[in-house]
Amino acid sequence: MNIAELKEDLISYSKTIGIDKIGFTTASTFDGLRNRLVKQQELNYQSGFEEPDIEKRVNPSLLLDRPQSIISIALAYPTKMSKRVTSKKGERRGIFCRASWGEDYHYVLKDRLNKLEAYLQEKVPDVQLKSMVDTGELSDRAVAERAGIGWSGKNCSIITPEFGSYVYLGETITNIPFETDEPMEDRCGSCNKCIDACPTGALVQGGQLDAKRCIAFLTQTKGFLAEEFRVELGNRIYGCDTCQTVCPENKGKDFHFHKEMEPEPEVVKPLLKPILHLSNREFKDKFGSLSGSWRGKKPIQRNAIIALAHFKDETAIEDLTILLTSDPRPVIRGTAAWSLGKIGGDGAKTALQHAIDMEQDEEVRVEITKGLQLIEE
Incomplete structure (x- = not known):
């Protein structure tokens, strides 16, 4: 199996199933993230919705036997409605954030990840895979940052040059040793x-x-x-x-x-x-x-x-x-x-x-x- 060719094939296939950006990184531990998470825990800054076991959040080998790489995907979502509705006296309206527009993104991302898994299983029958979207153990943002999807902004979102931060993220851990992509340079600069x-x-x-x-x-x-x-x-x-x-x-x-x-x-x-x-x-x-x-x-x-x-x-x-x-x-x-x-x-x-x-x-x-x-x- 030529892994370089498989990677290019997978990138091409991803475009046909509605994945807007794909990146690859190692399955090594996220040591920098571990330190940040410990600090967040000490400061009581965590929401409580996260995976409580920090080691599972930073160590892919606890989630898949002998992992070699992680595939990160991003899907861009809309920021404007095609039809405008207005709030007026006596008929006031609330608003859901843009990340909650349309069908629940967990299902949309899982659909794309399932298709990637099926494609890899067809190409490499004995492949091992574990996919997740933000309710999983890994930090989607940490994976996406290391895989070159975008940089981690001061607003704690992944910012991509193409789509800004309006992207959903997901990832697949695999035992295939894909060549990794380069992380992106932080472009926030002095902006606050x-x-x-x-x-x-x-x-x-x-x-x-x-x-x-x-x-x-x-x-x-x-x-x-x-x-x-x-x-x-x-x-x-x-x-x-x-x-x-x-x-x-x-x-x-x-x-x-x-x-x-x-x-x-x-x-x-x-x-x-x-x-x-x-x-x-x-x-x-x-x-x-x-x-x-x-x-x-x-x-x-x-x-x-x-x-x-x-x-x-x-x-x-x-x-x-x-x-x-x-x-x-x-x-x-x-x-x-x-x-x-x-x-x-x-x-x-x-x-x-x-x-x-x-x-x-x-x-x-x-x-x-x-x-x-x-x-x-």
């Missing part, structure tokens, strides 16, 4: 726009993220959001694009290569008030195909409530009052109380005054009190 623009200061410095302060993480949590984060959420109901949209490398980048990734405007920029009353089945029917639905409806509904406060949408007072008095979930009742306080007005005040007499949950009572104080301010 992403750090300066981060709404919550989650970007501590270039390349270092306090995940627990990142809006992308916070929108996925299920408990009460701290008030300092609520006021920064805006109308985001899942994820955050700020550190990408301000990046000069992303200016003008918008690619529509993959049908599965095309956004449905009414789904990714949905009306907020209807979200508040969705059943589990209705939520799954409307949002279930998005990667942003993975935590269920509760975080999305909580975030929609906060977004209505951001807009000070007086037309939502009745909807929020129903949640405050009837919803079985304390987080939803309490967040509705805070939102009513932010919106203000006699109707909101009356709803809060009635609710505090009935409410038994102490956390919710605190939020009702906060809401009343906001109205008085």
